[in-house]
Amino acid sequence: MISTASTLRLLPCAEEHIPRIRAILEHYVLNTVITFSLVPPTEEDVFQNWKAVLDQRLPFIVAVGDEDQVLGFTYATGFRSARKGYRHTVELSLFCHPDHTAKGIGRRLLTTLIDVLRSPEKFPEYVDKPRSDDDKVRMVLACMAVDESGWENGLGLRDFYVSHGFEEVGHLKRVGHKFDTWIDTRYLQLCLW
Numbered sequence: 001m002i003s004t005a006s007t008l009r010l011l012p013c014a015e016e017h018i019p020r021i022r023a024i025l026e027h028y029v030l031n032t033v034i035t036f037s038l039v040p041p042t043e044e045d046v047f048q049n050w051k052a053v054l055d056q057r058l059p060f061i062v063a064v065g066d067e068d069q070v071l072g073f074t075y076a077t078g079f080r081s082a083r084k085g086y087r088h089t090v091e092l093s094l095f096c097h098p099d100h101t102a103k104g105i106g107r108r109l110l111t112t113l114i115d116v117l118r119s120p121e122k123f124p125e126y127v128d129k130p131r132s133d134d135d136k137v138r139m140v141l142a143c144m145a146v147d148e149s150g151w152e153n154g155l156g157l158r159d160f161y162v163s164h165g166f167e168e169v170g171h172l173k174r175v176g177h178k179f180d181t182w183i184d185t186r187y188l189q190l191c192l193w
């Protein structure tokens, strides 16, 4: 049975979700320019990334439908986190299963991710030990490739983020190269406090 947004449940990512997350990423790596990865991740790569997100006290959220299939996921990671001056800034990732786009799942995931980042103390299921004031998340970045074959020549995604309160703050031209095409990236930013 095909799940709809109304039967959807959002959950903290668990180890059992890793294979399905990997399969979603494999689809986007092999078939689209929205990620600049050229080689799909292994399950170990996805597992380590999930652990790194939790270690940073950030949320990793999955959307599951009937029979617990993963229909989408979102998470935040520290932006340039090796440099501590960036500690209040995170970058988000958001992917829906290719058979389950444009059903409201991405909107629910992104809304929840922002709510959790803004008030982690209200969501212990996603962040068991919130960050202190010294490294509390303030800025959320969405860094997107412009897939000109996509929705509104790739700018539908930019407008989707704007509808969630993000402001477009940057545009790099032809910085990506995949499938014999030069690809732009656009940067959006949401200030939480």
Ligand SMILES: CC(C)(COP(=O)(O)OP(=O)(O)OC[C@H]1O[C@@H](n2cnc3c(N)ncnc32)[C@H](O)[C@@H]1OP(=O)(O)O)[C@@H](O)C(=O)NCCC(=O)NCCS
Pocket (backbone or CB within 6 Å): 028, 034, 094, 095, 096, 097, 100, 101, 102, 103, 104, 105, 106, 107, 108, 142, 143, 144, 145, 151, 156, 157, 160
């Ligand atoms: C981008 C993405 C997360 C959006 O999630 P989604 O579940 O498909 O989108 P939703 O159904 O929540 O729709 C949100 C809005 O975008 C519109 N929309 C979404 N996909 C659309 C499409 N292909 N064409 C036209 N409009 C679309 C919806 O109509 C909706 O608008 P509304 O709220 O004004 O009605 C999802 O399509 C996806 O995973 N895409 C591929 C991966 C990707 O690009 N990730 C972002 C990397 S930066």
